[in-house]
Amino acid sequence: MSKNKANQLTIEVTKFTTNLGLLDAFIKANVLKMDDLLGGMSESKDEKIYRKKFNYSAIVILLYGYFENFIERIAEEYVKAIAAVAENFEQLPREIQQNHFSKSIELAKKSNLDKYKSLTRDQIIANLFSCQNIQSKEFTVNVKAYSVHNANFRCNTIDAIFADVGVKRINEEIINEDDFFSYLKKSDDTDFQLGKSKDFFLKASRLKLEQTLEEIAQRRNEIAHGAEVDDILSPEILQTKYIDFLKQYAQSLEQVLQASFERILIAYELKNYIQIGRPVKTWQKGYVVGFSDVSIDIKSRIVVGDEVMIETSKKQSKEYKKVKILEIRVFQKTQDFDEVIIKTSKKQSKEYKNVSQLELSAAPLSFTLKLDQKIKKNHVVFVEKSSVRIQVGEVTNGEKRLGSLSG
Numbered sequence: 001m002s003k004n005k006a007n008q009l010t011i012e013v014t015k016f017t018t019n020l021g022l023l024d025a026f027i028k029a030n031v032l033k034m035d036d037l038l039g040g041m042s043e044s045k046d047e048k049i050y051r052k053k054f055n056y057s058a059i060v061i062l063l064y065g066y067f068e069n070f071i072e073r074i075a076e077e078y079v080k081a082i083a084a085v086a087e088n089f090e091q092l093p094r095e096i097q098q099n100h101f102s103k104s105i106e107l108a109k110k111s112n113l114d115k116y117k118s119l120t121r122d123q124i125i126a127n128l129f130s131c132q133n134i135q136s137k138e139f140t141v142n143v144k145a146y147s148v149h150n151a152n153f154r155c156n157t158i159d160a161i162f163a164d165v166g167v168k169r170i171n172e173e174i175i176n177e178d179d180f181f182s183y184l185k186k187s188d189d190t191d192f193q194l195g196k197s198k199d200f201f202l203k204a205s206r207l208k209l210e211q212t213l214e215e216i217a218q219r220r221n222e223i224a225h226g227a228e229v230d231d232i233l234s235p236e237i238l239q240t241k242y243i244d245f246l247k248q249y250a251q252s253l254e255q256v257l258q259a260s261f262e263r264i265l266i267a268y269e270l271k272n273y274i275q276i277g278r279p280v281k282t283w284q285k286g287y288v289v290g291f292s293d294v295s296i297d298i299k300s301r302i303v304v305g306d307e308v309m310i311e312t313s314k315k316q317s318k319e320y321k322k323v324k325i326l327e328i329r330v331f332q333k334t335q336d337f338d339e340v341i342i343k344t345s346k347k348q349s350k351e352y353k354n355v356s357q358l359e360l361s362a363a364p365l366s367f368t369l370k371l372d373q374k375i376k377k378n379h380v381v382f383v384e385k386s387s388v389r390i391q392v393g394e395v396t397n398g399e400k401r402l403g404s405l406s407g
Contacts (some may be wrong), residue, residue, distance in 0.1 A: 004252045006081035009074055016070040017247050023062055024243050027235045056232045057223045063238070064152075064220035067246055072147035075161050082264055083141045090134035090238050093166035093264065096141070097134070103145035103164070104128045116144060139402045152217035156209040166260070173256040175205045180252035182246075184208055210330040212245055249350050266309070266320040273309050274298055274381035276360070279375070286374030289381070301386045303357040304328055308369070311380040326368035 079096060086092050089100075093349055108124045127140040146165050151157050155171050162170040174180050184205045222229050233241070274296055279289035302308070307322040329352045358367060360383065375381075 001184070002029045006077065006314070008077040009254050009257055009261075012070060012077055013250050015073075016066060020243050020247055021349065022061075023059065023066070024239055025157065027059065027239060032083060036224070052224045052232055054231070056238070058099055059235065060219045060223055061397045063246070064216055068137055068153055070250060071153050071158060071161065072149075074253065074257065075147045075165065076143045078162075078167075078261065078406050079141060079143045079146050079165055081261055083139075085265060086266065088135050088137055089131040090400065091227070092141070095164055097164040099129065099164045100131060100141065100145065103148060104142045106148050107142055107145040108193065110148065114254050119144065120185075125144060127136075132392070149248075151219065154213050154217050158213070170256060174252045174337065175202060175209060177255050179255070180248055181205060183248045194231040209249075212242070212266040216242055260367065263320070266322075270382065271322065271386075275380060275382050278380055279377050282372075282375070282377055283368075284374075288368055288370045289371075289375060290366070290368045291381075292366045294360060294366070295362050295364045296360050297362065299359055299386055300360045300383050301381050302328065302360065302369075306372075306384070309382040309396060310375050311382065312376075313378070321373075323375065324372040325369055326372055328358050329353065329368045329370075330355050330358055331368075356358055394401055403407050 058208070082092060082096065089097065093181075107116065107119070108121045111119055111121050111124060124142055124145075127142045130136070130139045131141065134140075146159070149157060149161060155159075158169055159169060167173070169355055175184075181201070184223075185201055219229075219233075274294065276294050278292060280292045281290040282288065302325060304325050304327060307324050310321050310323055312319050312321070331348075331352045352368075358365070
């Protein structure tokens, strides 16, 4: 993961998994231990049943409560992290912009609830008004509006929450996340063991995810509404079936959100970069790339130690990454690179010379770059405009924008 992380997302995952760990420890140290102690004592059948129901109910209510709070908080922090790096409201993802008004009104209607007691209707309306001038740099998003929901968190509810902030089909993204996919594949369920193809595993994973989240919500509702519960799961099953599952789910959810956040940061940064095209030649397995007759309208400078942006195409979508420049060699004249031996030593050649920086302009130049990561000939390279120097640091908690993307 890139250094450009939304740190508060990690903090929320840590809080959630810590709570699950404490619940797990409580089950082991108290519930299971008490079962062992009382096993050798005289206890009526009714007392034993009541004790099991009490323990089961307490664990399920806590488990769902932790999970609901986690989903709400991480959705809010995701929006807050994006707002912290956007120059204005117009720069936010389209879904966040489009849903802000209706969700803010819904939040205002619920502002009398205890969970929103830190907000007043006046605050919510003032924040909403601050976003009406979409190009103003002074704006405050009603981040809590994006966690408002009218149903328990199941698969579809979670998909809807995050679709409203621009992350579509998030549960499919989670299933495709390597750690979560591996976790489900190692499940003891027969359905998983029978399958062989990845497509089968993905379908089985979706079903497993839907069923588990549905069960947790359904069991919570039965308890909360006083329904008679016959299917009381043992503490051991609650640990392995739900607690372990939700820990991995939370960690994979963060990975998906961090990747989405990083793509947004890169999109913001890309506005301050200019394309120099695709390499005409690569050497050393793609670590050295050559550019011929490069001319650009805006003057830019590339410097050893700086980074260039690389655009790659994957499954009909564009992805971006940054790679560091380790060496620059500029050629005395434009020529076919095949006529030149690209030397790995630091010796100078009459065909080229090593430079620490290179000015790009309308005058054509041919040069090679040695990079710290390999790229391909079909990758597009962008360099930062000389008039703009972006410093995007780590995003932490806070309503205000913490890193400047402006020139």
